[in-house]
Amino acid sequence: MTTVSITARPLLGRRRTRNPLVIGLVRHAVLIAVLLVMLYPVVWMVAASFRPTAEVMNSLGLLSRNYTLDNYRNGWSAGQLDFSRYFLNSIAITALSIAGNLFACSLTAYAFARLEFPLKRVLFGLLLGTMLLPYHVTLVPQYILFNELAWMNTYLPLVVPKWLGAEAFFIFLMVQFIRTLPRELDDAARIDGCGHWRTFSRIVIPLSLPAIGTTALFTFINSWNDFLGPLLYLNRPELWTVSLGLNSFLDVTGESAYGSLFAMSTLALAPIVGFFLVAQKLLIEGVATTGLK
Amino acid sequence: MKSSRTGREGLTAYVFLSPWLIGIVLLTLGPMLYSAYLAFTNYDLLSPPRWIGLDNFRRMFTADPRYLSSVRVTLVYVAVSVPLLLIVSMALALLLNKGIRFLSGYRALFYLPSLMGASVAIAVLWRQIFGGSGLVNQVLGVFGIERGSWVGNPGTALWTIVTLNLWAFGATMIIFLAGLRQVPVELHEAAAVDGAGPIRRFFSVTLPLMTPLIFFNLLLDTIHAFQAFTGAFVVSRGSGGPADSTLFYTLYLYQQGFAELKMGYASAMAWALVIVLAAFTGFLFLTAKRWVYYGDER
Amino acid sequence: MRTRLGTTALACAALLVAGCNGTSVTDDSAGGGEGQDGKGEITGKLQLTFWGGANRAAKTNAVADMFVKEHAGVTIDRQNADFGNYFNKLNIQASSKTLPCVMQLQGRQLNDYTKRKVLLPLDPMIESGAIKIDDIPKEVVDTGRGPDGKLYFLPYGAAYDAVGVNETLATQAGVGLPPDNYTWAQYTDWMTRASAKLPKGTFAAGSRGGLPNFFIAYQLANGKQLFTEDGKLGFTKESLVEYWTMWEKLRKAGTSMGADAQADEPEGAEQGFIAQGRLLTDSIPGNALTPASGTLATKGGGQKLTTLPMPSGPSGGGNAMFTSGFAIPTNCDNVPTAAAFIDFFTNDPEAGALFKSDNGAATNQKVLQAQLDDPELPELKKRELALYQQIVAKKPPTILYPPGYQATFESTFTRSYEEIAFGKKTVEQAAESFFTEANAGLGG
Structure with a gap:
C-alpha cells in the first residue's frame, strides 16, 4: 500500500514551542469537563439510590439530608429469592457465554481470515446476512425451536448459541482484527513447521488479545444486561438473573420501587466495571508492553 | 501439489468452521427462513399462518403512513448518529490511547455509560436531563432561556435519542482503542526517524492500519442504527412518541408484531430492511477495495 | 453456486417449518377432551x-x-x-x-x-x-x-379509575371539592376557577385528552355506546371532537399542563405528577391512592390526596370497572x-x-x-x-372490548390527541384519522 510509505518532508512547518505541561493540563481539563457532563446521569442514579423513597425522584441535585441504606436493604431481598441468587445466576450465564463466544468466534474468524476453502465467499456472505435481520422476527420461531428441544427453564437457550457462534458480530470483529496482522508472521510459523492449529493457537491468538478482550467484554455486557432471553426462557425464580430482578421493581399497575431499582442497578454495574478494569489491564495494556516484536 | 495443499487447507478450514456451521444450520437458518416465509403470510401468533402473497409488502408502501414515517425517522437518525458516533469515538480513542496519566481510570469512566445497556433506569435518567425541569433546562435557565421538555416535544425527542446513542459511544471507542494497540510500534518509530510529526504519523501510519476497524465500525454502526430499538423503546416507553417522532423502524416492527399481533407484516418489514442493509453492505464492501488496507494483503 | 446452496438451505428450513407447524396443529386437538368441566384429581x-x-x-x-x-x-x-x-x-x-x-x-x-x-x-x-x-x-x-x-x-x-384530588391545593385555592354527582362541565369549571390561584409550577390538571379511560368515563356518563356489536367504534365523531375540544380549551387557557410536560411524568403511582404535588386533579387508578398519598404527604408540609368517582352525566355515573x-x-x-x-x-x-x-x-x-x-x-x-x-x-355497564382494543384503540387514541396538542392536526382532522385507523385495527 502506498499510504504506509513515509516521505521525509514534514507536512507543515510547525513551531515546537508548546510546553508539555500546559498541553497535559489542557488535555486533563477537557477530559474532566466532558466526563462531568457524561457521568452526571450515573452519579445522579447512585445518589438517588441513597435517598428515601419519597425523595428519590424529585430532586435534580445530588445531596439530601436523609441518606439511607433502606433501598439497598429492601432491594436486595426483593422477589421470591434474593439478589445473591440472581447475581450468581447471571455470573454463571455470563461466564459460560464468554467462554462460548471466544471458542466459536475465534475458530470461525481464523478460518475466514486466514484459510482458503470452497464456498468461502458464500459462507462469508451468509455470516454477514445473519446480522442484517432484526432479531424480533426470529424470536418466535426460535422460541418454538427451543421449546421443541425441551430447553425451557434451562440456561441452554442463552448459552448454546454462543458456543455455536450465533453472534456473527463477534466473528466479523475478530476477522477484521486478524486481518490487520501481517501475513509474514504466519508464513514464518509455517516455515518453522507449524500447522494451522499451532499457527492459530501460538501466533494468531496471542497477537489478537485486544480482539479477545473486546469480545469478552462485549459478551459480558450483553449477557449481563440481557432481559428478553431470560424473560422468555427462565420461568422459575431460582433461575432468575439480575436483569429480571431489576424489572420486578417497576409495576405500572401497582407500586413501583424506584429507590430499590436504582440501588440494585448500581450494584449490577459493579461486576461489569470490575470486569472492564481487569479486561483492559490484562489485554489492552498487556499488548502494549509486549508489542509486536 | 498446489491443489492438494488447498484441498487440505479446505478441510482444515471446515474443521475450524464446524461449530459455526452446526450453529447456523441448527439454530439460525431455520428461524430466519421461517420468518422469510411469514413475510408472505397473515400470522397473528395465536392461529396458524395464512399465505397472502405480496399483500404485506403492498400495504407497507401504499396503505400505511406510519410505516413511511418510521422510515423517515430512521433515515434521519442513521444520517446523523453514525458519523457523529464514529468521529467522537475515534477522537476519544486517540486521546485515551497513551501518553496521559490515569489512563485506565479515564477509559473506565468514559466507558461507564455503555455498560448500562437498556437498563430500565435510563428512562428515568433521560427525563432528569432532558425533561421540562431537567438539567439542560436548568442550565439554559441561568442564561434566561426558557424551554419545555426535550423528551416530550416531537420536534426534539429524536435528538435526545441521538444523544443517548452518542452517550454510549464506549463500544465503538473500545474497538478503535483495541485497534490502536495493534498498530506496530516499529512503524511509528520508523516514521518518527524519517522525521514525520504526530499528525503526519497519524494520517500515514495509524489511519491506514486502522481502516479495517473503521470499516467494521462504519458497517456495524450503520446496521445498528438502522435496527435501533432500545433507546427509543426505553425513553418513549414503547410508544415511539410523542406523536410518532421517535417511531424507529424496528420499534414500529415490534409494535406491529407483538402488540397488534401482525407478525406476518412485521416479518415483511424485517425482510424489506434486510434487502436495504444487504445492498448497503454490498456497496460498502465494493468501496472497501479502494480504502481498506489489510495486513494480510501482499 | 449461490443458488444451489440457497436451495438446499431452503429445503432444510422447509422441513423445520413443517415440523413447527405440524406439532402445533396436533397439539391443538390433544389439549381438548377430558376434564373440561374442571372435575378430576387435583x-x-x-x-x-x-x-x-x-x-x-x-x-x-x-x-x-x-x-x-x-x-x-x-x-x-x-x-x-x-x-x-x-x-x-x-x-x-x-x-x-x-x-x-x-x-x-x-x-x-x-x-x-x-x-x-x-x-x-x-x-x-x-x-x-x-x-x-x-x-x-x-x-x-x-x-x-x-x-x-x-x-x-x-x-x-x-379496579376502577377515580378522580384524584389534592385536597390541600383545593383548599388553598379556595375551591373546595367538586360537589357530589358533579358533571364534566362542573369539573372543568372547578379546575378553571382553581387554576389562577394555584402556586407557580402547579397545574389544575394534566394533559389528559389522550387518556383512553377518561374518555370512556365521559362516554358512559353521557350514555353513549363505545363499541358496536361487530367490534367497531360505536360513538360518533362529533362526540370525540367535543371531548377533545374541551381538553384543548383547558390546555390553551393554561389550566392543564402542556403536552410536552406530560410526557415527562414518571411511571408508577407513587411518582406521578399528582403524587408529587404538581397537579390539583388527575385521573388515577383507585389502588393508586395509598402509594400516591405516601409521596404527597412529604410535599409542602404534608399534602393530602382523596379520590372521587368519575364525573356524572345525563346517564348517571361515568365509572367503569x-x-x-x-x-x-x-x-x-x-x-x-x-x-x-x-x-x-x-x-x-x-x-x-x-x-x-x-x-x-x-x-x-x-x-x-x-x-x-x-x-x-x-x-x-x-x-x-x-x-x-x-x-x-350502581351496577356500572359492562364494556365488551373488541379484539385489538389495547393495541390499536389505546395507542391510536393517545397519539391522535398528541397530534392535536402539538399542533400537527386540528381536532377534526385528528378525529377523522383516529376513526379510520381505529376501525381498521379493531374487531374482525
Whole structure:
C-alpha cells in the first residue's frame, strides 16, 4: 500500500514551542469537563439510590439530608429469592457465554481470515446476512425451536448459541482484527513447521488479545444486561438473573420501587466495571508492553 | 501439489468452521427462513399462518403512513448518529490511547455509560436531563432561556435519542482503542526517524492500519442504527412518541408484531430492511477495495 | 453456486417449518377432551403467570404456597413480568401452544384471545361446581365474558379509575371539592376557577385528552355506546371532537399542563405528577391512592390526596370497572388443578386475606367484607375499597372490548390527541384519522 510509505518532508512547518505541561493540563481539563457532563446521569442514579423513597425522584441535585441504606436493604431481598441468587445466576450465564463466544468466534474468524476453502465467499456472505435481520422476527420461531428441544427453564437457550457462534458480530470483529496482522508472521510459523492449529493457537491468538478482550467484554455486557432471553426462557425464580430482578421493581399497575431499582442497578454495574478494569489491564495494556516484536 | 495443499487447507478450514456451521444450520437458518416465509403470510401468533402473497409488502408502501414515517425517522437518525458516533469515538480513542496519566481510570469512566445497556433506569435518567425541569433546562435557565421538555416535544425527542446513542459511544471507542494497540510500534518509530510529526504519523501510519476497524465500525454502526430499538423503546416507553417522532423502524416492527399481533407484516418489514442493509453492505464492501488496507494483503 | 446452496438451505428450513407447524396443529386437538368441566384429581404440575412487580409477586406467591400446602402433590411454577412484557411473553407462548394453565387477563385484552379460540370457557366448570361464582356480583362476573356470552376468565379483582384530588391545593385555592354527582362541565369549571390561584409550577390538571379511560368515563356518563356489536367504534365523531375540544380549551387557557410536560411524568403511582404535588386533579387508578398519598404527604408540609368517582352525566355515573382474573388456555393439560386454583385464589377467605386486594378490590363480596371489617386495614385502603363498593352498587355497564382494543384503540387514541396538542392536526382532522385507523385495527 502506498499510504504506509513515509516521505521525509514534514507536512507543515510547525513551531515546537508548546510546553508539555500546559498541553497535559489542557488535555486533563477537557477530559474532566466532558466526563462531568457524561457521568452526571450515573452519579445522579447512585445518589438517588441513597435517598428515601419519597425523595428519590424529585430532586435534580445530588445531596439530601436523609441518606439511607433502606433501598439497598429492601432491594436486595426483593422477589421470591434474593439478589445473591440472581447475581450468581447471571455470573454463571455470563461466564459460560464468554467462554462460548471466544471458542466459536475465534475458530470461525481464523478460518475466514486466514484459510482458503470452497464456498468461502458464500459462507462469508451468509455470516454477514445473519446480522442484517432484526432479531424480533426470529424470536418466535426460535422460541418454538427451543421449546421443541425441551430447553425451557434451562440456561441452554442463552448459552448454546454462543458456543455455536450465533453472534456473527463477534466473528466479523475478530476477522477484521486478524486481518490487520501481517501475513509474514504466519508464513514464518509455517516455515518453522507449524500447522494451522499451532499457527492459530501460538501466533494468531496471542497477537489478537485486544480482539479477545473486546469480545469478552462485549459478551459480558450483553449477557449481563440481557432481559428478553431470560424473560422468555427462565420461568422459575431460582433461575432468575439480575436483569429480571431489576424489572420486578417497576409495576405500572401497582407500586413501583424506584429507590430499590436504582440501588440494585448500581450494584449490577459493579461486576461489569470490575470486569472492564481487569479486561483492559490484562489485554489492552498487556499488548502494549509486549508489542509486536 | 498446489491443489492438494488447498484441498487440505479446505478441510482444515471446515474443521475450524464446524461449530459455526452446526450453529447456523441448527439454530439460525431455520428461524430466519421461517420468518422469510411469514413475510408472505397473515400470522397473528395465536392461529396458524395464512399465505397472502405480496399483500404485506403492498400495504407497507401504499396503505400505511406510519410505516413511511418510521422510515423517515430512521433515515434521519442513521444520517446523523453514525458519523457523529464514529468521529467522537475515534477522537476519544486517540486521546485515551497513551501518553496521559490515569489512563485506565479515564477509559473506565468514559466507558461507564455503555455498560448500562437498556437498563430500565435510563428512562428515568433521560427525563432528569432532558425533561421540562431537567438539567439542560436548568442550565439554559441561568442564561434566561426558557424551554419545555426535550423528551416530550416531537420536534426534539429524536435528538435526545441521538444523544443517548452518542452517550454510549464506549463500544465503538473500545474497538478503535483495541485497534490502536495493534498498530506496530516499529512503524511509528520508523516514521518518527524519517522525521514525520504526530499528525503526519497519524494520517500515514495509524489511519491506514486502522481502516479495517473503521470499516467494521462504519458497517456495524450503520446496521445498528438502522435496527435501533432500545433507546427509543426505553425513553418513549414503547410508544415511539410523542406523536410518532421517535417511531424507529424496528420499534414500529415490534409494535406491529407483538402488540397488534401482525407478525406476518412485521416479518415483511424485517425482510424489506434486510434487502436495504444487504445492498448497503454490498456497496460498502465494493468501496472497501479502494480504502481498506489489510495486513494480510501482499 | 449461490443458488444451489440457497436451495438446499431452503429445503432444510422447509422441513423445520413443517415440523413447527405440524406439532402445533396436533397439539391443538390433544389439549381438548377430558376434564373440561374442571372435575378430576387435583395434583401434578401447574403453571401460573401474572403481571406485576415484586410486591404483587410476594402476595401471589403466598397464596400459591397456601394452595400447594392444602393439596399434596401439586407444584406451581410461577412467572411474572411487568404489564407490557407480560403480554409479549404470553403471545410468544401462545405461538408455540405453551400458554401456562393459569394465565391472568383483563377484559381489555380478553377478546384478542377469544377471537383466536385459545381459551377454555369456564361455564362447564361453574356448572360442575369446580368454580364458584355465588359471592361475586353478576355485573362483575360479566366483565369476564366473551362476545359469545361465555365466561373466559373469572375476575378476582375489580379496579376502577377515580378522580384524584389534592385536597390541600383545593383548599388553598379556595375551591373546595367538586360537589357530589358533579358533571364534566362542573369539573372543568372547578379546575378553571382553581387554576389562577394555584402556586407557580402547579397545574389544575394534566394533559389528559389522550387518556383512553377518561374518555370512556365521559362516554358512559353521557350514555353513549363505545363499541358496536361487530367490534367497531360505536360513538360518533362529533362526540370525540367535543371531548377533545374541551381538553384543548383547558390546555390553551393554561389550566392543564402542556403536552410536552406530560410526557415527562414518571411511571408508577407513587411518582406521578399528582403524587408529587404538581397537579390539583388527575385521573388515577383507585389502588393508586395509598402509594400516591405516601409521596404527597412529604410535599409542602404534608399534602393530602382523596379520590372521587368519575364525573356524572345525563346517564348517571361515568365509572367503569376494569377487572383482572385468571383464564385457562385450551392447551392446558391439567384443567382440574387449574380450575381449583382459580376458585381458591378468587373465593378462599384466607387467600383473599393474604392477597389484600392488591390488584383491584376483591370481587368476592365475603372476602371484600372481611377486609373492610378488619380493624387493621389502613384508612386509605378502606377508602379505596369503599369507593369500589359505591361504584359497583350502581351496577356500572359492562364494556365488551373488541379484539385489538389495547393495541390499536389505546395507542391510536393517545397519539391522535398528541397530534392535536402539538399542533400537527386540528381536532377534526385528528378525529377523522383516529376513526379510520381505529376501525381498521379493531374487531374482525
